[in-house]
Amino acid sequence: MLAGALTAGLTECGTDVVDVGVASTPTIARGVAEQDADAGIAVTASHNPPQDNGLKLWQPTGQAYDQPLQDRLVNRIRTGEFDRQPWNNIGQRSSWTGAQASHAEAISEAVDSVESVSVVIDIGNGAGGVSVEALQAIGCSVETLNAQPDGRFPGRPSEPTAENCSTLSTTVGETDADLGIAHDGDADRMMAVTGDGEFVPGDVLLALFAREAAGAGDRVAVPVDTSLLVADTLEAVGAEVVLTRVGDVFVAERTTEEGVVFGGEPSGAWIFPEDTLCPDGPLAAAKLVELVAETGPLAEQIADFERYPTRRTTFEITDKIGVMERISATVRNEYDSVDTLDGVRVDLGDAWFLLRASGTEPRIRVTAEARDPQRADTVFETASRLVEQQM
DSSP states (O other): OHHHHHHHHHHHTTOOEEEOOSOOHHHHHHHHHHTTOSOEEEEEOTTSOGGGOEEEEEOTTSOBOOHHHHHHHHHHHHHTOOOOOOGGGOOOEEEOTTHHHHHHHHHHHHSOOOSSOEEEEEOTTSSTTHHHHHHHHTTOEEEEESOSOOTTOOSSOSSOOTTTTHHHHHHHHTSSOSEEEEEOTTSSBEEEEETTSOBOOHHHHHHHHHHHHOOTTOEEEEETTOOHHHHHHHHTTTOEEEEEOSSHHHHHHHTTSTTEEEEEETTTEEEOTTTOSSOOHHHHHHHHHHHHHHHOOHHHHTTTOOOOOEEEEEEEOSOHHHHHHHHHHHHHHHOSSEEOSSSEEEEOSSEEEEEEEOSSSSEEEEEEEESSHHHHHHHHHHHHHHHHTTO
């Protein structure tokens, strides 16, 4: 229904529409330039439930629409700044059946061929089948879970969390597979499981990708809620993090800056700017397989990453904007290193905490992390009190 309405509106205004059918979000994002189009649109709820279906827009560079472009689009809709065309000047609709094959070919060209790597991919009943095609093309042995596209997501909930990927973990752990891969519904996210069946936390996977991509003097774009593990890992190789707002759109923006060689979010969005500015789950899967083939088992590669204690909670608050304004004023008076890029983040050196309003719900989220568990508890309690005092 949404795709039909979208197509009707575009053609009515004289825009030609190329329909690629059911495809992953990165397949669509990459296809914009290949089809010499002006924009790309994915109809998707991503990792969210069906009622969140909407439109995700892409630039020819593969980058999602940034805030200025989004604001311009919303304003045009609100003010009615669009021109309907007469019947003999409407746009034309065509189909492109080769989008997935083109995406798979691009991935296979971006990584080295591998031999004797066995992978189990949990597609989650989504559109990530391109991963199977790409990994087979580079020489992997591939088995699948939940490979039948089904918008009801009967196999597991769409978001690739440790809890939702328990079947993948069990399957990989009880077979001779080298690793497991999991996608969300539209396959812009990718998470992994070691050959032992351990689900790899997002911060650990981010640290691994960042260490592989960055060298001395390089920077890696990460959101403000990223673990200290990533900064510590990069410091060891002479690189550093640059913080962004939460959301892959903002991470992608920073990867366009000089010296930023990689961007990622612990939720599973990985951006390799030399290849594309969209979060490309299938590409990330191939990059990880390549790393395992060249360096060794995934479990061994992440064994030296220390896991720092993180504490989280959520407060239900109706006036979240007002509460956040009062919190910001209080924190600025009490602390020196305060970042208000996205919410209020306080850097304590050996720890940090973040107070951030939800973008879609009447909630304020509290996150605190330290290298020491007791310190994490103390900082978390302090951060939580700051919210409680302003409620």
